[in-house]
Amino acid sequence: xxxxxxxxxxxxxxxxxxxxxxxxxxxxxxxxxxxxxxxxxxxxxxxxxxxxxxxxxxxxxxxxxxxxxxxxxxxxxxxxxxxxxxxxxxxxxxxxxxxxxxxxxxxxxxxxxxxxxxxxxxxxxxxxxxxxxxxxxxxxxxxxxxxxxxxxxxxxxxxxxxxxxxxxxxxxxxxxxxxxxxxxxxxxxxxxxxxxxxxxxxxxxxxxxxxxxxxxxxxxxxxxxxxxxxxxxxxxxxxxxxxxxxxxxxxxxxxxxxxxxxxxxxxxxxxxxxxxxxxxxxxxxxxxxxxxxxxxxxxxxxxxxxxxxxxxxxxxxxxxxxxxxxxxxxxxxxxxxxxxxxxxxxxxxxxxxxxxxxxxxxxxxxxxxxxxxxxxxxxxxxxxxxxxxxxxxxxxxxxxxxxxxxxxxxxxxxxxx
Amino acid sequence: xxxxxxxxxxxxxxxxxxxxxxxxxxxxxxxxxxxxxxxxxxxxxxxxxxxxxxxxxxxxxxxxxxxxxxxxxxxxxxxxxxxxxxxxxxxxxxxxxxxxxxxxxxxxxxxxxxxxxxxxxxxxxxxxxxxxxxxxxxxxxxxxxxxxxxxxxxxxxxxxxxxxxxxxxxxxxxxxxxxxxxxxxxxxxxxxxxxxxxxxxxxxxxxxxxxxxxxxxxxxxxxxxxxxxxxxxxxxxxxxxxxxxxxxxxxxxxxxxxxxxxxxxxxxxxxxxxxxxxxxxxxxxxxxxxxxxxxxx
Numbered sequence: 001x002x003x004x005x006x007x008x009x010x011x012x013x014x015x016x017x018x019x020x021x022x023x024x025x026x027x028x029x030x031x032x033x034x035x036x037x038x039x040x041x042x043x044x045x046x047x048x049x050x051x052x053x054x055x056x057x058x059x060x061x062x063x064x065x066x067x068x069x070x071x072x073x074x075x076x077x078x079x080x081x082x083x084x085x086x087x088x089x090x091x092x093x094x095x096x097x098x099x100x101x102x103x104x105x106x107x108x109x110x111x112x113x114x115x116x117x118x119x120x121x122x123x124x125x126x127x128x129x130x131x132x133x134x135x136x137x138x139x140x141x142x143x144x145x146x147x148x149x150x151x152x153x154x155x156x157x158x159x160x161x162x163x164x165x166x167x168x169x170x171x172x173x174x175x176x177x178x179x180x181x182x183x184x185x186x187x188x189x190x191x192x193x194x195x196x197x198x199x200x201x202x203x204x205x206x207x208x209x210x211x212x213x214x215x216x217x218x219x220x221x222x223x224x225x226x227x228x229x230x231x232x233x234x235x236x237x238x239x240x241x242x243x244x245x246x247x248x249x250x251x252x253x254x255x256x257x258x259x260x261x262x263x264x265x266x267x268x269x270x271x272x273x274x275x276x277x278x279x280x281x282x283x284x285x286x287x288x289x290x291x292x293x294x295x296x297x298x299x300x301x302x303x304x305x306x307x308x309x310x311x312x313x314x315x316x317x318x319x320x321x322x323x324x325x326x327x328x329x330x331x332x333x334x335x336x337x338x339x340x341x342x343x344x345x346x347x348x349x350x351x352x353x354x355x356x357x358x359x360x361x362x363x364x365x366x367x368x369x370x371x372x373x374x375x376x377x378x379x380x381x382x383x384x385x386x387x388x389x390x391x392x393x394x395x396x397x398x399x400x401x402x403x404x405x406x407x408x409x410x411x412x413x414x415x416x417x
Numbered sequence: 418x419x420x421x422x423x424x425x426x427x428x429x430x431x432x433x434x435x436x437x438x439x440x441x442x443x444x445x446x447x448x449x450x451x452x453x454x455x456x457x458x459x460x461x462x463x464x465x466x467x468x469x470x471x472x473x474x475x476x477x478x479x480x481x482x483x484x485x486x487x488x489x490x491x492x493x494x495x496x497x498x499x500x501x502x503x504x505x506x507x508x509x510x511x512x513x514x515x516x517x518x519x520x521x522x523x524x525x526x527x528x529x530x531x532x533x534x535x536x537x538x539x540x541x542x543x544x545x546x547x548x549x550x551x552x553x554x555x556x557x558x559x560x561x562x563x564x565x566x567x568x569x570x571x572x573x574x575x576x577x578x579x580x581x582x583x584x585x586x587x588x589x590x591x592x593x594x595x596x597x598x599x600x601x602x603x604x605x606x607x608x609x610x611x612x613x614x615x616x617x618x619x620x621x622x623x624x625x626x627x628x629x630x631x632x633x634x635x636x637x638x639x640x641x642x643x644x645x646x647x648x649x650x651x652x653x654x655x656x657x658x659x660x661x662x663x664x665x666x667x668x669x670x671x672x673x674x675x676x677x678x679x680x681x682x683x684x685x686x687x688x689x690x691x692x693x694x695x696x697x698x699x700x701x702x703x704x705x706x707x708x709x710x711x712x713x714x
Contacts, residue, residue, distance in 0.1 A: 067677075067678055068677075071464070071677045071678075074464060074465035074680075075465075077465065078465060095680075098466070099465045099466060099467075100467070101465075182551075239550075239568075240568065240571055240572070240661070241550045241551075241568055241571055242550075242570070242571050245549060245550050245551065245571075248549075248551075248552065249551060252552075254551075376463065376680075377679070379678055379679050379680075380679050383674075383678075383679075387660070387662045387663060388662075390573075390660055390661040390662040391661075391662045393661075394571075394572065394573050394661055394662065396573065396662060
C-alpha cells in the first residue's frame with residue numbers, strides 16, 4: 001500500500017519536474033533538397049539531438065532538387081511559415097538575399113574564431129555574397145574524372161598516371177573509343193545547370209565573368225574552353241545521350257572516362273561493386289593554371305526569433321564540424337567543408353581505404369566558387385548555356401558560333417550598366 | 418392564371434437558389450484566380466519579391482518576341498496536329514472493330530483503356546526504359562534487324578515525334594471508350610433499314626449510318642482531345658525537360674518554367690492568359706456547334 005503511494009507520488013513529482021524542461025525545448029524545422037539525401041541529413045539531426053537534448057530537429061520532406069526547394073521556401077515564406085534552417089544550392093543564395101529572407105550571420109559570428117574551428121577562408125567564401133557571410137557551406141564538391149581502369153589499360157594508358165591536360169585526355173578517350181563499337185570513349189556530363197560549363201571555363205583559368213566584367217565566352221580562351229565540349233564529341237567519342245544513359249553504360253563497363261561531380265563516387269562504388277577496376281583522377285586542365293568549379297549547398301538560417309537563431313547556429317556549427325562532415329563524406333562522396341575532418345581521427349583512415357573519394361579534396365586548392373550570375377536572370381542564363389551545350393552535342397551549331405550566340409544572349413540577360 | 422405565375426416564380430427562385438452555390442464556387446475558385454492572373458500579366462511581378470509595377474502590355478510584347486516561346490508554341494501546334502487526328506481516327510477504327518468482335522469486345526476495351534488508368538508518370542518512366550539509347554527494347558530490336566540505333570528522346574529531330582507517339586498511345590484508349598459509348602446508342606433498326614436499302618455491310622454501312630450518327634460524339638472527342646493535347650505536360654516533365662535544346666518545349670511546360678524556375682510571373686501570366694484564351698475558344702466552339710446540332714438534329 002505505502003509503496004504504491006510512494007511510487008505514484010514520485011511519478012507525479014517527476015512529471016512536474018519534466019514539464020518546465022519540455023517547455024524550454026526549442027524546435028527547429030529543417031528543409032533540404034534531394035530525397036536520396038534524406039537518410040544522412042536525418043543522421044546528422046539524430047546525432048545533433050543526442051548532443052543537444054534541449055533542441056529538437058524536425059525534418060521536412062525533401063524537395064526533388066535545388067530549384068524546387070527554393071520555390072517551396074519562397075512560397076512558405078509568403079505564407080509566413082518558412083523553415084528555420086534551409087539548405088540552399090549555393091548558386092541560389094542570392095535569390096534568398098534578394099527577397100530579404102535571410103539575414104547575414106554577423107550577429108552570431110561576432111567574437112567567434114572560425115579559423116580555429118577548421119573553417120578556411122576559401123570554404124567560408126563559398127557562402128558569402130559580396131564578402132558578407134549569409135550561411136555556412138554544408139556540403140561541397142568539385143567535378144572529377146572517373147575512369148574504367150581496364151579500358152584505359154587496354155587503350156594503352158596508365159591508370160596510375162592519368163593525363164593532366166585536356167589534349168592528352170581527349171587523345172586517350174579516342175583510343176578507348178576505338179576499342180569497339182559498343183564502347184564509348186568518354187562522357188562529360190552537361191549537368192542540370194551551367195556548373196559543368198563553368199568547370200570548362202575554370203579549366204581554362206576563367207570565371208564566367210572576367211575581372212573587367214567581360215563575358216568569358218566572348219574571349220578567345222573562353223571560346224576555346226567551350227570548344228572542348230565539341231571536341232569531346234568529335235574526337236573523344238562522346239555521344240549526345242542523356243547523363244543517366246551514360247551512367248548506366250559506365251556501370252556496364254562500356255564507358256572509358258566519365259566527368260561529373262565527385263558526389264557520384266558513392267553510387268559508382270555500389271553499382272560497380274568490384275566487377276571491374278575503376279578510379280578517379282583530377283580534372284584535366286586546358287592551361288597551366290587551370291582550376292575546377294566547385295559547388296554544393298549552403299545552410300542558411302531563415303528564423304528571425306533570436307532564440308531560434310541561436311539554436312539554428314548551433315545546428316549549423318555541428319553539421320559543418322569535423323564529426324558531421326566525416327559522416328557526410330562517408331555517406332555521399334562529397335568533400336569535407338571543415339579542415340578538421342581531414343585529420344587521422346576522422347577521414348584519414350577512410351581516405352586510405354577509398355582513394356577514389358579523396359581526389360576532389362586534393363584539387364580543392366584550385367577550386368573556383370560556384371559563380372552566381374548578377375541580376376535576376378541567373379537561372380535563365382544557366383538554361384541558355386545548357387541549351388547551347390545540347391546544340392553543340394547535336395551538331396546544330398559549331399562551338400565558335402555557340403560562343404558568340406551565348407555572348408549575345410547573356411549580354412541581354414545581364415543587368416544594365 | 419395568377420396561381421400559375423406565382424408557381425413559375427417560385428420555381429425560378431428555387432432554381433436560382435439551387436444553382437447559386439455552384440455558381441458562387443465557380444466564381445471564387447475559377448474566375449477570381451483567373452482575373453488575378455490577368456492582372457499579374459500586366460505587371461513585372463517576380464515570385465516572392467515584395468513589390469511590382471505596372472508595365473502594361475510589355476509582357477505580351479516580350480512573349481511574341483521571344484524565340485523560345487515561339488518555338489514552344491510551334492511545338493505545341495505540331496504536337497496537337499499529329500496527336501489529335503491520329504488518336505481520333507485510330508480510336509474510331511478500333512471502336513468499330515471492337516464492337517464487331519462480339520464476345521471479346523470487353524477484353525479489347527480493357528486493353529486499350531489500360532494506359533488511361535495507369536499513372537502517367539510511372540508509365541513515362543517505363544517508356545524511358547523501353548526507349549533507352551543503348552539497352553532499350555526498341556533499340557535492341559532495331560540493332561537485331563540490322564538497323565541503326567536511335568536516340569529517341571535526345572535527338573532533337575526525333576524527340577517531339579517520340580513524345581507524339583506516346584501521346585497517341587495515352588489518348589487513344591479514352592477516345593475508344595467514348596466512341597464505343599457512342600456506337601452503342603445507334604438504334605439497331607437504322608442498320609436494318611439501311612440493309613433493306615442495300616447498305617448492308619462494310620464501308621457503305623459505315624458511311625450511311627455509323628458515321629453520321631457518331632457525328633456529335635466525334636465533335637466532342639475532337640474538342641476534348643485538342644484541349645488535352647495542347648495541355649501536354651507530364652511526359653515532357655518526366656522524359657525530356659523540354660530538351661534537347663528546346664525541341665520538346667510546349668506551352669504548359671514553358672509556362673511552368675517561366676513561373677517557377679525563372680520566377681518571371683508576369684511573363685508566365687501573359688502566357689497563361691493566351692493559353693486560357695485558346696482553350697476557352699475551343700470550348701465555346703464546342704458548345705455552339707453542339708447547340709446547333711441538337712437544335713437541327
